[in-house]
Amino acid sequence: MRTADLLEEIYLGISSNKVRSGLTMLGIVIGVASVIAMLSVGEGSKAQIESNIQSIGSNLLMVMPGMQRGIGSAVSSGRGSAQTLTREDADALQTADGVLAVAPDSSRRFQITAKGTNTNTQVVGTTPQYQTVRSISVDSGTFFSDPQVTSRSKVAVIGPTTRGDLFGEDVNPVGQQIRINGVIFTVIGMTVAKGGSGFSNQDDMVYIPITAMSAYLNGGDTVSTISIQAIDQESMASAQANVTEILLDRHNISDAASADFSVMNQSDIASAASSVTNTMTLLLAAIAGISLLVGGIGIMNMMLTNVTERTREIGLRQAIGAEKGEIVGQFLGEAILLTVFGGAIGILVGYSISFALSRFMSLSTQVAWSSVGMAFGVSAIIGLVFGYYPARRASRLNPIEALRYE
């Protein structure tokens, strides 16, 4: 039997019962579509989190206060709760090898009001270097300067989201006055939108001089984070080591394990975040995989019914000289064609679902070609595995009994 003829027989076998073939295919379509859609949600949120992390700056190291332990006590409060970092620490790091810029910040959420509107947002008290370190650009107006920091000026640079909340879109906020926790600040600039959302929205921020923060709002001289920009990617590791050494020395700590601060680099943050999304993606894929498996069992069920229903046809094919391999080829081929065709439709459906999710539900999705390839491959393998048993059963029928079958 020629291959082209075998393919034609397979096609005729499937198309002779369109409704049943369609329903069988539906199982695979749903399985593959859900794998593609679920993985696209997982991939999309991973990509979004990565771009959020990139948007906070490049070659970035962040020093956070560590756990605070009372003297002689083993009770630890939460990480980051200690108030061990000061502006002097930040100043001392300016000269460390491999460090390009250092910006300490002292951040807290405050209620902010402007003529009849108010919002609650993150207020970051910092220095002008923060602009470089966190790659912030100013859209209108200016960022505050070093003299303004020294003079504790009550000036503020606001993010575009905050501008929208307080003054409305398309209003130039420069020159307007806002009250942060009741203290009047003058808006001198607005940052360029970074487009982040959800997890740390970079556009919903108010930046003020760190001196003004400690003088009027927060009190004290401690900082919540010191952001450091390394000279380049290669000097990240040495910069991290130098920073750690200087701070250990300043804090009189001899054992690095009991440091009262932690130095994180951007890739640590990225990998911590992506391990969360990876787990989520895996979970989604597992759920989708189960539906693909159910679809495969549907194929086997249908092919077994098919073999029973077509027993007489199989008997006839055997009588006119079809060999075992040709019968196996036909029924296995039908199962594989159904799954491959169903897989192709499933890819289209899954792609449309992921498009619809991002378009109408503002979920960020990303269809990875690897997941398309995998779903397609898996569905073909399912056809092979679940189609083989019914096909073998067909080929082992006794032609005499098959011809007599009612």
Place this chain on the structure above:
Amino acid sequence: MSHAPMIEIKDIVKDYVNGDETTHVLKGVSFSIKKGEFVAIMGPSGSGKSTLMHIIGALDVSTSGSYTLDGQDVSSLEPDELARIRKQKIGFVFQAFHLLPRATVLRNVELPLIYSGIDREERARRAGEALIAAGLDESRHEHLSNQLSGGQMQRVAIARALVNDPAIILADEPTGNLDSKTGDLVLDTFQALHRQGRTVVLITHEPYVASHAERTLLVRDGLIVEDRLNTDKVTHGP
């Protein structure tokens, strides 16, 4: 060459074992059929004629004895080898027609050629010729087989049996599902094929059907009890 037997069966025994009980269905059958003969194998149900048909048709093998078809020993072949014998040497016509219902008449007739690996144009040509030889004109070749009458279906089945130019045509109760008038037309078709020199073996329980052949083998209780010539039907002398 017409003197060499097409079918040579010697001491064929077929036993079925069911648990401890052994049923002797064929108890030592011997006969031969020459090329070009039209032979009816007749017997009541349970006589063993169906089992004999399965062995002649290479659908089954005997417990002992030898069977030579067209010069080839078929007594002890494996299933796939039997399938090749059926493909090359035997054209079946069944009581229940066994056509593929959603395929065209032409496609049904082409089916044996598909399994023989014949190319498309050659297939269509030979299937068309076989249909005309079986008495079905071209206007019906593209019909679906389930749109035909019983007589037409059996003609399609005969064309399918002819198309591979087999050594023998083996018909199992070919008129069993037909009324007597269309049954006669089908029997006329077999006689016409016989006149063209084909070897036809007809399995039936009806003496009337058997009387259309030139020779009748009567099977009873697993043995050939009578081998007679229907002298008025002989067109090729034995």
